[in-house]
Amino acid sequence: MxxxxxxxxxxxxxxxxxxxxxxxxxxxxxxxxxxxxxxxxxxxxxxxxxxxxxxGVDALRTSRETPSGARYGATTTHMRFEYELVPDVTRGLLPYAAAGIGYPAIRNRGTVGGSLAHSDSSAEWPTVMSALDATVHTRSVRGTRAIPVRELLLGFFTTALAPDELITEVEVRRLAASTRWGMYKMCRKPGEFAESLAVVLGERDLGGRGVGERGVGEWDDPNGPWQEIELWLGAATDRPLRLRTTEAAVRGGTSADLEPARLVEPLAEDMGQDLSGLDSTARYALQLHAVTVHRALRAAEGTTG
Ligand SMILES: Cc1cc2nc3c(=O)[nH]c(=O)nc-3n(C[C@H](O)[C@H](O)[C@H](O)COP(=O)(O)OP(=O)(O)OC[C@H]3O[C@@H](n4cnc5c(N)ncnc54)[C@H](O)[C@@H]3O)c2cc1C
CATH class of the missing domain: 3.30.43.10 (Uridine Diphospho-n-acetylenolpyruvylglucosamine Reductase, domain 2)
Incomplete structure (x- = not known):
């Protein structure tokens, strides 16, 4: 048709x-x-x-670094993020996320503003920009607004934008040097939308203390537990979901302390699901999300290889 x-x-x-x-x-x-x-x-x-x-609007194609991060013109294509033709203030998260979107032809045309305005929870940018607590700047004949992405996305294909309002820029804050990130997209084959998508941002306690190779003292412990952590899940509900109960289960430990199966219960709570009443399809989806979150955690810990 x-x-x-x-x-x-x-x-x-x-x-x-x-x-x-x-x-x-x-x-x-x-x-x-x-x-x-x-x-x-x-x-x-x-x-x-x-x-x-x-x-055709140049102003919407322009991106720039700011003292606190960067502002990306709404029509910045996924490919410009992927090839770092725009400033990356996230130490690799934005290019990594962009590279996983669809196929090269899609990334060559598709834009960050279009993806956020479309509000498909299986897409990369809604979950990544929610995790980064990004803000969209908008414009209509009535004036301008700044809307946090977490408040922009209201549900499947539904946003807080008025019909006559367009996104002009997406503002992303610079990630602190100490912030670790990890992302995992579960899909059947490259180029497809996610069946599950997890993004992890957090701070680890790297100060080990005790008896090490260099004797008694303090050293950087690459396996330090998560002190602060934010977990975001896409493709699970009608909009990106913050997993607060799962975060609490992870905090103070690492992925090594938690098999994916142990994430199922907190995840069910985060998703408002009653485990005892789930059919096999819903249980399977939950297990898929648990594996995705676990893999994103491992990616953030650098323990995937
Ligand atoms: C085969 C295929 C595979 C795909 N795979 C993935 C994938 O794996 N991951 C993924 O994230 N996406 C995927 N996509 C979607 C792709 O990334 C789209 O490009 C993106 O979702 C929408 O961006 P766009 O610029 O093309 O928007 P458009 O299609 O032009 O517009 C989408 C919606 O946004 C509105 N809009 C666009 N720009 C603005 C703006 N600045 N302000 C307000 N409203 C605006 C439009 O009115 C429309 O309602 C895929 C698409 C296809 C066809």
Whole structure:
């Protein structure tokens, strides 16, 4: 199937883009990489009368480092993150996440703003940007807003954006040198959306004390327990989920202390599931998420190899 007919506008400035979107009213939509919107239009699940193409607006393509981190223009493609053509303030997390999205052709067109506005919890950016506590900056004819990604994503394909509002930038804070990160995407084959997606950010206690090779004293213990930890899970519920109960189970230990099976119970609690009432499909999904979280933890500990 092909998309129904639509009016196509390609503004050169942000002012023009927000005006065109406002003029189009409820029947207008912006298009960025088109990697989610076009398939949806082809299936006739969306039939906008006017498409406002953002790719001609230079201001939306620009990224810059700031004293506290970086701001990425909304139409920055996944590939520009992957190949570090934009500043990376996360010591590798953003390029790593981008490299796992779809196929090269998808990464070449798809954009960070489009992915967040689309709000698919199986996609990389919603979970990664939630874990990083990123903020989107938006613009409409009524003015500008700053919305934390954690408040932007309201559910499957549902965000806090107004119909006439577009994302202009995504702001990411610089990760502290002491912060460890790990990410694991479970999917059947490369290029597919995640069946489970976990991101770990945290601080480990690296100060060992006792009798080591160099005698009694203090040294860096690469296996130090997690002191602070944030766990985020994608592809499990309608939006990225913070796993507070699982975090508590992990804190004070490492992945070596916890087999994936021991994460199932806290995970069920985080997901609001009653273990005793689950059918085999739901149990399988839970076990998949437990393995994913465990692998992300191991990645953050550098113990995967
Ligand atoms: C075969 C295939 C495999 C894929 N695999 C993955 C994957 O593994 N992981 C993954 O994360 N994604 C995957 N994707 C999705 C891809 O990353 C999309 O590019 C992305 O989700 C949407 O970005 P886009 O720029 O293409 O947005 P578009 O398709 O242009 O738009 C998507 C939605 O966002 C809105 N929008 C776009 N830009 C803005 C903006 N600046 N402000 C407000 N609203 C905006 C549009 O109106 C539309 O509603 C895949 C897609 C395909 C086709």
């Amino acid at each position: 092909k998309a129904p007919a639509f009016r196509y506008r390609r503004p050169a400035t942000l002012d023009e883009a927000v005006q065109l979107l406002a003029d189009a009213g409820d029947d207008g939509k912006v298009i960025a990489g088109g990697q989610s919107l076009v398939p949806i239009m082809n299936m006739r699940l969306a039939e906008p009368e006017t498409l406002v193409d953002l790719t």
